[in-house]
Amino acid sequence: MKTLDASTVHADDLDRLEDTLKTMQPDSELAFFLAALAAAVRDGSDIIAGREADLVTPAQAAKLLGISRVHLYKVMDAGDIPFVQVGRDRRLALGDVKTLLNERNAASKELAERLARTSDARAAALDSLDA
Template identity: 35%
Template sequence: MTASDEKTTFPAKHSEYARMREMLRSNSSLTLGAGGADFVAVPDEVAEILDSVLSVLENGDAVAVSHRSQSLTTQQAAETLAISRPTLIKYLEQGEIPYEMRGRHRRVLLRDVLDFQSRNRIRRRERLDAMEDDVDDYRPVRDAGFSETR
């Protein structure tokens, strides 16, 4: 599968997605085999991907699988983060995301982009929680200073 190839799968009407997910989540080791041939152990990361795919299909949504190389261009990294390329460049120059120069071009590791995304989500959640606490501190007591008119 090349970087531009994408495979989309639509859910089947009568499927056993829930049963397959239960099997994936069991603590026993998962193996894969075909027609009495040798069996191969399924790695944990593959089982996690299968679980995610089955969850989406179980909800009736389609799943698209595409290839991502380990090293991304700034445009690919920006698309992964759903931000503009200039915003990504700002984060790179501020040291938020490590990068390396290859000639005149910046390259970013996918792992670093995903780490940044995770850190950003955590920071955003913490800020929202703090804002919610602040609002609770300043919220007036219900109906304080008001009198009933009816």
């Protein structure tokens, strides 16, 4: 896993990247990804890149997931995310971290939609009482 510190990227390099993007196919997945990368760096966001098989520490994984390291250990102990033992330390595959993040995001979205439907139903019921 490699982290690109946005503050170290020269504006000229981003300009050249964006010029190169103009020469790529508009429906290119790579062009879409590189455009998002360039926009994020311009906004000052650091970029983390890695292969799905790359191993990360629990501290790195917790940071990516936006949870505490202690909570991640509980998730690992519950068997909700696979890990490998490296000596006395644990490591997680970046792909497994991504999968857990996607699952958490999907669950959050589903909960928000369910709450919105409940709120809409409650509002409709209250409106019918007022009528």
